[in-house]
Amino acid sequence: MNNLSHRKYIVGAIFSIICLIFIIRLFNVQVVNNKYKLDSDNNVLRVITEYPARGLVYDRNGELLVFNEAAYDLMLIPGQLKEMDTTLFCNLFDITKEDFLAKYNKAKSYSRYKPSVFEKELSAATYGNVQDQMYKFPGFFVQTRTLRKYPKNNAAHVLGYIGEVNNSIIEKNSYYKSGDYIGKSGLELAYEELLRGKRGVRKILVDVHNREKGSYNNGLEDTLSVAGQTIYSSLDVDLQAYGELLMQNKTGSVVAIEPKTGEILCLVSSPGYDPNLLVGRSIKTNYPILTKDSLKPLFNRATMAQYPPGSIFKTIQALIAMQEGVITEQTGFPCIKSLVGCHNHPTALNVAASIKMSCNPYYHQVFKRLIQQNKVKSIFKDSEIGLAKWATNVKKFGFGGTLETDIPGVKNGLVPGVDFYNRWYGEGRWAFSTIFSLSIGQGELGVIPIQMANLAAIIANKGYYYPPHILKKIEGVDTIPNLFTTKQYVGIDSVYFNPIIQGMLAVVDEPGGTARRAKINGISVCGKTGTAQNPHGEDHSVFIAFAPMENPKIAIAVYVENSGFGGTWAAPIASLMMEQYLTDSISDKLKEKRILEANLLNVIPKK
Amino acid sequence: MRNRTNVFTNLDWVTILTYLVLVIIGWLSIYAAVYNEEHSKIFDLSQRYGNQLLWIGLSLLLALIILMIEGSFFTSFAYPIYGLIILMLIGVLLFGTEIKGAKSWFRIGSFAIQPAEFGKFATALALAKFLSVLGINMKDLKTKVTAIAIVILPIILILLQNDTGSMLVYFSFVLVLYREGLSGNVLLAGIYTAFLFITSLLMRIQTFTFFNKEIGGELLLIYILVALGAAAMYVTKKMKRLWIIIIAVLICSVGIVFSVDYVFNNVLEPHQSKRINVMLGVESDPQGAGYNVNQSLIAIGSGGFSGKGFLNGTQTKFNFVPEQSTDFIFCTIGEEWGFLGTFVLVSLYLFLFLRLIFLAERQRSTFSRIYGYCVASILFFHFLINIGMTIGLAPVIGIPLPFISYGGSSLWAFTILLFIFIRLDAERIYVLR
Numbered sequence A: 001m002n003n004l005s006h007r008k009y010i011v012g013a014i015f016s017i018i019c020l021i022f023i024i025r026l027f028n029v030q031v032v033n034n035k036y037k038l039d040s041d042n043n044v045l046r047v048i049t050e051y052p053a054r055g056l057v058y059d060r061n062g063e064l065l066v067f068n069e070a071a072y073d074l075m076l077i078p079g080q081l082k083e084m085d086t087t088l089f090c091n092l093f094d095i096t097k098e099d100f101l102a103k104y105n106k107a108k109s110y111s112r113y114k115p116s117v118f119e120k121e122l123s124a125a126t127y128g129n130v131q132d133q134m135y136k137f138p139g140f141f142v143q144t145r146t147l148r149k150y151p152k153n154n155a156a157h158v159l160g161y162i163g164e165v166n167n168s169i170i171e172k173n174s175y176y177k178s179g180d181y182i183g184k185s186g187l188e189l190a191y192e193e194l195l196r197g198k199r200g201v202r203k204i205l206v207d208v209h210n211r212e213k214g215s216y217n218n219g220l221e222d223t224l225s226v227a228g229q230t231i232y233s234s235l236d237v238d239l240q241a242y243g244e245l246l247m248q249n250k251t252g253s254v255v256a257i258e259p260k261t262g263e264i265l266c267l268v269s270s271p272g273y274d275p276n277l278l279v280g281r282s283i284k285t286n287y288p289i290l291t292k293d294s295l296k297p298l299f300n301r302a303t304m305a306q307y308p309p310g311s312i313f314k315t316i317q318a319l320i321a322m323q324e325g326v327i328t329e330q331t332g333f334p335c336i337k338s339l340v341g342c343h344n345h346p347t348a349l350n351v352a353a354s355i356k357m358s359c360n361p362y363y364h365q366v367f368k369r370l371i372q373q374n375k376v377k378s379i380f381k382d383s384e385i386g387l388a389k390w391a392t393n394v395k396k397f398g399f400g401g402t403l404e405t406d407i408p409g410v411k412n413g414l415v416p417g418v419d420f421y422n423r424w425y426g427e428g429r430w431a432f433s434t435i436f437s438l439s440i441g442q443g444e445l446g447v448i449p450i451q452m453a454n455l456a457a458i459i460a461n462k463g464y465y466y467p468p469h470i471l472k473k474i475e476g477v478d479t480i481p482n483l484f485t486t487k488q489y490v491g492i493d494s495v496y497f498n499p500i501i502q503g504m505l506a507v508v509d510e511p512g513g514t515a516r517r518a519k520i521n522g523i524s525v526c527g528k529t530g531t532a533q534n535p536h537g538e539d540h541s542v543f544i545a546f547a548p549m550e551n552p553k554i555a556i557a558v559y560v561e562n563s564g565f566g567g568t569w570a571a572p573i574a575s576l577m578m579e580q581y582l583t584d585s586i587s588d589k590l591k592e593k594r595i596l597e598a599n600l601l602n603v604i605p606k607k
Numbered sequence B: 001m002r003n004r005t006n007v008f009t010n011l012d013w014v015t016i017l018t019y020l021v022l023v024i025i026g027w028l029s030i031y032a033a034v035y036n037e038e039h040s041k042i043f044d045l046s047q048r049y050g051n052q053l054l055w056i057g058l059s060l061l062l063a064l065i066i067l068m069i070e071g072s073f074f075t076s077f078a079y080p081i082y083g084l085i086i087l088m089l090i091g092v093l094l095f096g097t098e099i100k101g102a103k104s105w106f107r108i109g110s111f112a113i114q115p116a117e118f119g120k121f122a123t124a125l126a127l128a129k130f131l132s133v134l135g136i137n138m139k140d141l142k143t144k145v146t147a148i149a150i151v152i153l154p155i156i157l158i159l160l161q162n163d164t165g166s167m168l169v170y171f172s173f174v175l176v177l178y179r180e181g182l183s184g185n186v187l188l189a190g191i192y193t194a195f196l197f198i199t200s201l202l203m204r205i206q207t208f209t210f211f212n213k214e215i216g217g218e219l220l221l222i223y224i225l226v227a228l229g230a231a232a233m234y235v236t237k238k239m240k241r242l243w244i245i246i247i248a249v250l251i252c253s254v255g256i257v258f259s260v261d262y263v264f265n266n267v268l269e270p271h272q273s274k275r276i277n278v279m280l281g282v283e284s285d286p287q288g289a290g291y292n293v294n295q296s297l298i299a300i301g302s303g304g305f306s307g308k309g310f311l312n313g314t315q316t317k318f319n320f321v322p323e324q325s326t327d328f329i330f331c332t333i334g335e336e337w338g339f340l341g342t343f344v345l346v347s348l349y350l351f352l353f354l355r356l357i358f359l360a361e362r363q364r365s366t367f368s369r370i371y372g373y374c375v376a377s378i379l380f381f382h383f384l385i386n387i388g389m390t391i392g393l394a395p396v397i398g399i400p401l402p403f404i405s406y407g408g409s410s411l412w413a414f415t416i417l418l419f420i421f422i423r424l425d426a427e428r429i430y431v432l433r
């Protein structure tokens, strides 16, 4: 083994070389290099987060909807706290000594060395007062934040609100840190990544007297914050405000879309709330109040409430039936009230008349032809084939599934298909006679107001739609997502829309139409009334419309809950909205007065 | 029994003194790292320095017990001890508690014990026992394979616990094998591979311009390697036998360069590759992966030449440095004692390592010599990775600094490791070869 004993020198040499390298490195870091050196006065490095200003939001006409207001958070690093004049401090910030101790202990139990928020959102006035006294309170410093402000008080549901991130978000997304704000709903949520900008970090040296001594390492490690992008919403805030005004003292919703683009012009859910209520620290007190309100102001009825479509659905039935070839434009059916109830009216001799008079038995017979096409012997199997085809066609209109849109949280609604009834009744145990109430838009069907506004846009466009969206433009970006500029065809030839549109014109324009109250002088309005059956009380009044017929600029759906027949309340509201949008004025002040004065919140529910 | 009194007179007090000095430095640093005005009592079990004091006391007791055990006990029971620890390593996989992502702890009440720490001295005993068999030759394939197997077994078990830091230390046994006859080429190959690996990591993200043509750093490295190979072949043109070796080395080198790219893009998790990039200075991320090292360098650098003085550190005090009483304890020393302190500490370690080699070489028994080398190598590797990490020369891998870092398991394990050797050394004159 002696021949190996020289290897002790090599092992020893390896040890020595490594130690030498370490010593050289340490000499470099500790003595030669100034990069890692802090001032000899025991300066402390403080990492300050630079919060970017969140992006602004304008409406389609350039009216400011959301902006930022500076707010100042008083931060505390308990470990750096030195003896100080607590009384002066409490006076300056207007807090009690008990409060001070409670907050100090809370901060200390979080961390002695990391900053925590001591007092949130000092007003600009308070901050101005204390700014030059801060040096007396080592360990405290002020961090600038911004708060959202909504100058118009409108469109709370569309704009949404922001709130502090919770732990599950922090775990999922590495960008967010505790204390950050994030869009929680509406546009704030949908365009969070554009609006939030990019956080920056500034490292500064602070001496023992809490005075800033300049940036650390010449600011080389600082990162600039990048402000959020400005967004133009498709909303017309004047129309939105008018809609909210008309809907006061009513529950329901109004959704208006520009058919040529799919841009949402207004989206009212009533009752609403002032978006400024859910800002900053007031959110803590206001949110529970809004949650407890029995009228559910936080609930966005326009995108989340599900109703049966009622008679409006007859338009879709007629379109599918013509496309499938089971009826023609000229097909008439007698009003056989033994099939399904109806009101008194002349016989509908064609599709247009059936829409105008909204004849129930007519559509009972249309739907029977759609469902039972005699493809197979068994009426059960035959109904299955018919319903499957029908459901596929209906879903193309954006019903019963995810309607592509940029508004978060839009509900699907329900278009019952074969599986649904097989689960409900059992396979081979249902046929047309079981499900005929679908023919007039009742039964298990469920639709969402925004889907109905989209239907109005589809009819106005004679067969296609652009997914409804609230984004009009991102500043500095030429395009909006492809999805919103791609035509979605519903699979119905455009010629079949003519009798429907004629019928809808007659609904508003001709004697015997169901929505004469929707008429606007000088503008040809096409509309269709509906009544959504409500098992819990008075039925909901529904109306969809678009105008002008020749060159549709607005398509609208109005829901007024518990107000009965669609022609009574929903139709006049829709007509006022359209007239306001198209002419920027109201010709029939009486009609407006009647709506503004109506209080439908306390309608006695029918039993 | 007959030797007990003699054994104590023969103890190597130099090593024991060095040990005590390191332990005291460690405790003072832990005290400084967590010191604040509110808790200034020295013995306070709610504070880390209080706990550490308790563990130091128990370590000294442990050291005393080991010194009273006959050296023959360790030679005879080397394999059973090894077997027992292997069983514990398996047990911890099945019944252990997970702390910080590594399932490597047994929890007893409020204390946690990490069997991997004790695996080191057990493996050292087993390796020493195996290699000290009379007439064994490192050149035999069977010997090599068995020796490597003894080391690999705990490595695999520790890897399964997800404890990469402890696992790396086992590579220190290569130094022992080298001393006992493993070809130096293995050592060289290892160093060369590591060097090439780091070089290609650095080169792969750069481009160079030659004669108006852009060339990727990786490709340039390969050209350089080929050129070097050609040059070597030219020099050795009289000895064509060497050409095979040169070509083989060249092919392997090019393979390594290519595999780095593959490993980086396909094998490593994003956070792992990011860590490596930050360590190499390729990527700067002072808030994320680079945070620890950046903060630790600031703390050490702010100490300057003579330091800020005991308990006067601000960087380590304000928790800018994470894990400061365990893996980053060297920061506190660097900040409060400055370059003088770190120089003394590094020198103290070097003195200990060299002293251990000296002691190992004076053994008559092969077992004791090999064990001595194991002790020196294990301590050295901890020192290498831990300090290398704090001063930004090694990746951030959480392993303790011997005798100094906070923690009961590691202190006890290092104490056992060292004092077995001190006992073996004390009775060296009674051992016949």
Ligand SMILES: [Zn+2]
Pocket (backbone or CB within 6 Å): A335, A336, A342, A343, A345, A358, A359, A360, A361, A362
């Ligand atoms: Zn009828």
